[in-house]
Amino acid sequence: xxxxxxxxxxxxxxxxxxxxxxxxxxxxxxxxxxITLTPIMEVNLVEIQETSPSFLDSSGTEMPFISDLIVLxxxxxxxxxxxxxxxxxxxxxxxxxxxxxxxxxxxxDLADMLQHSFSIDIDNSPSHTxxxxxxxxxxxxxxxxxxxxxxxxDITITLVSNAxxxxxxxxxxxxxxxxxxxxxYLEFTQ
Amino acid sequence: xxxxxxxxxxxxxxxxxxxxxxxxxxLNPGAQVDHRGYIGVPLLSHIHFNAGITGxxxxxxxxxxxxxxxxxxxxxxxxxxxxxxxxxxxxxDIFSAGFRVNTSLEKFVFISFGLYQESDVFSYxxxxxxxxxxxxxxxxxxxxxxxxxxxVSAEVLxxxxxxxxxxxxxxxxxxxxxxxxxxxxxxxxxxxxxAFTTEQGTNSFLNHIFDLDxxxxxxGLSFLDEPNASxxxxxxxxxxxxxxxxxxxxxxxxxxxxxxxxxIDASLQDIGFINYSKDVKNYILNGYLEYDxxxxxxxxxxxxxxAQDYWDEVKNDFDELFKVxxxxxxxxxxxPIKLNSSVSYNFGKKIEKECNCLDKSDPTFQNRxxxxxxxxxxxxxxxxxxxxxxxxxxxKGLQLKTTYTVDAYSFKNVGLGMSAAVGxxxxxxxxxxxxxxxxxxxxxxxxxxxxxxxxxKNNEN
Numbered sequence: 001x002x003x004x005x006x007x008x009x010x011x012x013x014x015x016x017x018x019x020x021x022x023x024x025x026x027x028x029x030x031x032x033x034x035i036t037l038t039p040i041m042e043v044n045l046v047e048i049q050e051t052s053p054s055f056l057d058s059s060g061t062e063m064p065f066i067s068d069l070i071v072l073x074x075x076x077x078x079x080x081x082x083x084x085x086x087x088x089x090x091x092x093x094x095x096x097x098x099x100x101x102x103x104x105x106x107x108x109d110l111a112d113m114l115q116h117s118f119s120i121d122i123d124n125s126p127s128h129t130x131x132x133x134x135x136x137x138x139x140x141x142x143x144x145x146x147x148x149x150x151x152x153x154d155i156t157i158t159l160v161s162n163a164x165x166x167x168x169x170x171x172x173x174x175x176x177x178x179x180x181x182x183x184x185y186l187e188f189t190q
Numbered sequence: 191x192x193x194x195x196x197x198x199x200x201x202x203x204x205x206x207x208x209x210x211x212x213x214x215x216x217l218n219p220g221a222q223v224d225h226r227g228y229i230g231v232p233l234l235s236h237i238h239f240n241a242g243i244t245g246x247x248x249x250x251x252x253x254x255x256x257x258x259x260x261x262x263x264x265x266x267x268x269x270x271x272x273x274x275x276x277x278x279x280x281x282x283d284i285f286s287a288g289f290r291v292n293t294s295l296e297k298f299v300f301i302s303f304g305l306y307q308e309s310d311v312f313s314y315x316x317x318x319x320x321x322x323x324x325x326x327x328x329x330x331x332x333x334x335x336x337x338x339x340x341x342v343s344a345e346v347l348x349x350x351x352x353x354x355x356x357x358x359x360x361x362x363x364x365x366x367x368x369x370x371x372x373x374x375x376x377x378x379x380x381x382x383x384x385a386f387t388t389e390q391g392t393n394s395f396l397n398h399i400f401d402l403d404x405x406x407x408x409x410g411l412s413f414l415d416e417p418n419a420s421x422x423x424x425x426x427x428x429x430x431x432x433x434x435x436x437x438x439x440x441x442x443x444x445x446x447x448x449x450x451x452x453x454i455d456a457s458l459q460d461i462g463f464i465n466y467s468k469d470v471k472n473y474i475l476n477g478y479l480e481y482d483x484x485x486x487x488x489x490x491x492x493x494x495x496x497a498q499d500y501w502d503e504v505k506n507d508f509d510e511l512f513k514v515x516x517x518x519x520x521x522x523x524x525x526p527i528k529l530n531s532s533v534s535y536n537f538g539k540k541i542e543k544e545c546n547c548l549d550k551s552d553p554t555f556q557n558r559x560x561x562x563x564x565x566x567x568x569x570x571x572x573x574x575x576x577x578x579x580x581x582x583x584x585x586k587g588l589q590l591k592t593t594y595t596v597d598a599y600s601f602k603n604v605g606l607g608m609s610a611a612v613g614x615x616x617x618x619x620x621x622x623x624x625x626x627x628x629x630x631x632x633x634x635x636x637x638x639x640x641x642x643x644x645x646x647k648n649n650e651n
Binding site (some may be wrong): 026027028029031033035036037038039040041042043044045046047048049050054066067068069070071072090092155157177178179180181183184186188 | 248249252253254255259260263322323324325326327328329388391393394395396397398481482483484485486488498501
């Protein structure tokens, strides 16, 4: 009887030992460095669709330029400030008006100081075919800081006359269209 | 007396049908009972933890292999899919006992009752959320990020139960257990729908489609706002004793022994529900938005709207889209129903070489082999496990059971359980996933339970 009792104890001890001396091998839990996520978000931005009357004043004569202003407080938000490491603004302009243009993008900060500026030159289309112009503005380092400081975007479309262009009238053929997207390189470290 | 410690998913294949351990009756109220009664020591009669994860093990991430940690995490994330899940379950018996009502060995009724506390956490892996977090929508044109993949639930509750087990004759034993659930705290977000998709725009580069239909239901979480910790704990204690959101449930089970050799048994646990009406807070995110950019309108041209107005409109649309509505509407949830069933064959009676009238050796079968099926209803799938087992009486007071289990976590799960009795005190220990004990980091689930019971044996013994 005593022998049996010891056998039971012995068996229980083996199981307890298996449990207690089970181990974790070949691992290094110190390597748990912060996890970094680097998603790239692509977001549609400003759209422009204009025909010739948009560039004429009430008397039907060409204006030197037209402009529009957007307050983009998103740019200076904490989210972008903390996580944006690079940005690309991609523009595609399709022009079939027989008029050349310069599209200028001015980024202003809260104090109305110009932080960043660039322009895209658009050729005129004498035969009213669709001329496609692409431009990618890359924001890194200094220009990225300028983008993050900005709160307002001023878009100016200046009419440019040259030897082959014609004067716009109410019934000039063609249109100018701008489409744009932002590619935002984000980085989150946890 | 009882002490249980266990780590694994809710399958208790070692305990199920282990007649020498009184707690087996909680898994099948219609299990065969061969003792007059038992008492568990308050708070110590059943302590049980189990946790499991599919898709990866700690070793995949923490292996000392010189690979970049972030890259390993990324590999794990990309190897998993939305069917992978994480489950955690914990039980603590507050008290438990059982006794036989009449004394005939052929026909009797066995009453068992108790109160236990349980925690359950379950989550699927929201793969699309992870991919979106890793990659963003860039290079994922037309990919539908399924927001419905967020499926998570967590609950702490107490369960009072009373079971009646009736041995009808030598062939049939049936039983049921009534349960009153008292939910202490609960949260679930299991009814999510919708998607985020970026498409090629018609007149623009991109068209972003936000289709949100998401819901988070919570109850009993207001104690978190309680600034005084002891008052918060006071609230929780009250809820433990029927002060929470209440529900009802039953367990059903039977054992059929058509011949002394063969046994078939099955049980359904937690056929029941909880109605959450107290301290409820639900959060709803519902909306649809297609965004394809900000129209610049040039005020000189059309004087009544500027790009700014358009942008403000877009911003308002987004604010509206992501506005979280909260309600206090009561809700009802079904308990995760569990099925256990086994078929087994008894063999190898112990035969003394010489007749000894004083011999009190065990006349029953010494061996049992069988197959056991476990299944459990999860929000999106049936969690299952199939085990083959072998049970052996080594001596009159020492029994062993070993199992080989195939389930979602592992195809090489070997378990071993033992019950030993010294007088009325019965001790048992059960460990699962033994092969993984050589290196726990490689394990996707681990299980261990051990305990003591005070058993009133049959007079005949």
